[in-house]
Amino acid sequence: MNQELPPPPVIELIKVSKFYPPDVEALSDISFAIDKGEIVYLTGMSGAGKTTLIRLISRMEKESQGMLDVAGFDLSKLNHRTIHLLRRKIGVAYQDFKLLPNRTVADNIAISMEVVYQKTSVIEARVRNLLEQLNLSKKYDTLTAELSSGEQQRVSIARAAANHPEILLADEPTGNLDAENTARVMSLFYQLNRQGCTLLIATHDKSLFRGHNRRVMELRGGRLLTTGHLFPGTQP
Numbered sequence: 001m002n003q004e005l006p007p008p009p010v011i012e013l014i015k016v017s018k019f020y021p022p023d024v025e026a027l028s029d030i031s032f033a034i035d036k037g038e039i040v041y042l043t044g045m046s047g048a049g050k051t052t053l054i055r056l057i058s059r060m061e062k063e064s065q066g067m068l069d070v071a072g073f074d075l076s077k078l079n080h081r082t083i084h085l086l087r088r089k090i091g092v093a094y095q096d097f098k099l100l101p102n103r104t105v106a107d108n109i110a111i112s113m114e115v116v117y118q119k120t121s122v123i124e125a126r127v128r129n130l131l132e133q134l135n136l137s138k139k140y141d142t143l144t145a146e147l148s149s150g151e152q153q154r155v156s157i158a159r160a161a162a163n164h165p166e167i168l169l170a171d172e173p174t175g176n177l178d179a180e181n182t183a184r185v186m187s188l189f190y191q192l193n194r195q196g197c198t199l200l201i202a203t204h205d206k207s208l209f210r211g212h213n214r215r216v217m218e219l220r221g222g223r224l225l226t227t228g229h230l231f232p233g234t235q236p
Ligand SMILES: Nc1ncnc2c1ncn2[C@@H]1O[C@H](COP(=O)(O)OP(=O)(O)O)[C@@H](O)[C@H]1O
Pocket: 020, 021, 024, 025, 026, 044, 045, 046, 047, 048, 049, 050, 051, 052, 053
């Protein structure tokens, strides 16, 4: 019989640690695998290591030990000339947004699409569609420096989503949002997921996934307590 092998995970970490001098062990011995099409929540208290983990997976920072394989790339083999190959496949919404303050909302989102040579008409349509979904249509021409933090947060999410990335990493994506805008962001995430995107969502806010049948990984003091699938108390 011609049995096909299962596809490899889209994110795999084996025994990954991150140290900061002189003596901070931000992550210790982290191993897990995420398959294509999964939505995984990464939770834990402030200081647990969530942001550090997102920064290692997105190659903003380099691990101290261990192996990371992301979107088919062995991250230890990427260098400054090949890193853009990874960046094309992942979208990242950073906890501190990393927007260009002196550019408009539309420009901040469009820039991520221009670098992969999308047609202007495609970019324009995608930017308008994302802004509408995230309740930001009126801010199209506003400089991001003039936005509230909740608005900036949604622009950073729109930018991360713009290219239909294979993997979307979101660090505390609803930290500055009210209930309505949280629901809009989550519905964008689920829409991307239905289109095949794999999502890793870091949040200290357990209400985002409580009551849902979701895979939740919990960090405490830089260690992974569980790579498990169900948040305790939920029904399959
Ligand atoms: N650049 C850095 N230098 C030194 N320590 C850091 C640095 N970044 C993070 N840390 C430490 O690593 C730990 C994990 O931080 P972080 O990943 O930001 O946690 P979380 O996102 O879960 O709140 C914390 O103790 C934090 O102080």
